[in-house]
Amino acid sequence: MKSRVLSLLSLMIFVGVANVLAQEKSNYVSEVWVADQGDGTYKNPILYTDYSDPDVCRAGDDYYMTSSSFNCIPGLQILHSKDLVNWELIGAAIPNGLPPADVFSKPQHGNGVWAPSIRYHNNEFYIFYGDPDYGIYMTKAKDPAGPWSSLTLVKEGKGLIDACPLWDEDGRVYLVHGVAGSRASFKSVLSVCELNKEATKAITESVIVFDGHGKHPTIEGPKFYKKDGYYYIFAPGGGVPTGWQIVMRSKNVYGPYEDKIVLAQGKTAINGPHQGGWVDTPSGEDWFIHFQDVGAVGRIVHLQPMTWKNGWPVMGIDKDKDGCGDPVLTYKKPNVGKTYSIMTPAESDEFNDTKTGYQWQWHGNSSPFWIFNDATNGNMRLYSVLTPEDYKSLWDVPNLFLQKIPAPEFTATVKMTFHPNPENDGERAGFVIMGRDYGVVAIEDTKDGIVLSQGFCKGADKGKAEIINEKVTIKNNKPVYLRVTMQGENDCQFSYSFNGKKFTDIGQPFKAREGQWIGAKMGVFVNRHNYHKDSGWIDVDWFRVTK
Structure with a gap:
């Protein structure tokens, strides 16, 4: 009887601890x-x-x-x-x-x-x-x-x-x-x-x-x-x-x-x-x-x-x-009667849910046809959207999938696979640090093949165009890891990898700048400049914010 009571108590303690751990695990x-x-x-x-x-x-x-x-x-x-x-x-x-x-x-x-x-x-x-x-x-x-x-x-x-x-x-x-x-x-x-x-x-x-x-x-x-x-x-x-x-x-x-x-x-x-x-x-x-x-x-x-x-x-x-x-x-801390678990607003996203994470925002009114939360395969699919006729830079695009900068120093990495429509030359996807000036590392379907490039746009809010700093030819339908590291006085360096382990810097350092009444934001996009009855897309496996 005594052993049964002890076993029951042990089970209760285990379940209680498991519940606490599960609750803490759910806190980002x-x-x-x-x-x-x-x-x-x-x-x-x-x-x-x-x-x-x-x-x-x-x-x-x-x-x-x-x-x-x-x-x-x-x-x-x-x-x-x-x-x-x-x-x-x-x-x-x-x-x-x-x-x-x-x-x-x-x-x-x-x-x-x-x-x-x-x-x-x-x-x-x-x-x-x-x-x-x-x-x-x-x-x-x-x-x-x-x-x-x-x-x-x-x-x-x-x-x-x-x-x-x-x-x-x-x-x-x-x-x-x-x-x-x-x-x-x-x-x-x-x-x-x-x-x-x-x-x-x-x-x-x-x-x-x-x-x-x-x-x-x-x-x-x-x-x-x-x-x-x-x-x-x-x-x-x-x-x-x-x-x-x-x-x-x-x-x-x-x-x-x-x-x-x-x-x-x-x-x-x-x-x-x-x-x-x-x-x-x-x-x-x-x-x-x-x-x-x-x-x-x-x-x-x-x-x-x-x-x-x-x-x-x-x-x-x-x-x-x-x-x-x-x-x-x-x-x-304020006296609220008890101590609560440490938590912060979500930043990283594994895209394993059918609902979009609350940290993400578009840069204008959105369309339900821009995004598919493919929880079955554990990724988020973004479809390429036609840019406006008066397009000058990403400043003019509403379908930027962005979240707020989380701290003065951080590293953000996104794993994505680019699936351009072969009948629609010029589709482009990438990772952007958005503001009045912005920096970007992008994958583009060109006549010469799939090209990875890094550039920036200084004076985006003034109608200036992007300047490309470096280009690298890559293979299609291969996952690519795009990364930005921000440190010091808003200094950003872009890099890329094909295995998620060894990263290579690309282009020139970029200094992040605030937007109109908002801070700089970071995230992904996929666009096209030519009309076609169907689009290409990117599959985003995850987006992770680390030290």
């Missing part, structure tokens, strides 16, 4: 950047990745974040966390494309989704964002992983951006937003309007409640809160590279608002710490998530401790007690 952990230090502390940035203009909300013990996605689809990627330090991608609120479809079917660099806000109200999740060319949109969901409702145009108007709602105690709903100078020829003010109870339509005109001209130039990205009878607007000022975080408060939703700078760079290396969201924990702690612009890698995400003093928030560490904090590089 980056090889190139992990914020959780494993000792009860974390380091900033919590995401060394381009989640621009982040906002966050809490629902019970869970935290959800979204960010600006501009023209990239799926848009409004959703991240989930249990402790504000460890995050995973769980979906996207705009899975298929942006309106108007005929506009966003072509790359609209820097347009589309600007500075969203995410809120949890009455058991539903809401996201509001401004499109600078069309107005303020809203989508909502019962489950943040989706599905999300079709986009609703809440307030039409050119130049309306950076929207955030507030549900007041009396049931009324208000919206704060900014104005884009690039569209309205006017900026640096924040306005408030009222919405209907369903939060689907503005029912009043917008009223300017704060003018940042002079004192807080380029004020934008507002977030709306209410605490202890005060309406609070959190907003960044001073511009992205060197700005600061402002908080405004008033007893009246329409003001007048008094203002205070509560977070600035100080003597730290964290430039422009601003634009983000305030969130609390069930234990009563307050935290502020914001971004820092670091150029080619993009707008990376930081987590700052936050306290309240005399009715004002103080972010970071206020060493001189003036009410304005400096950002922290390391700090103790």
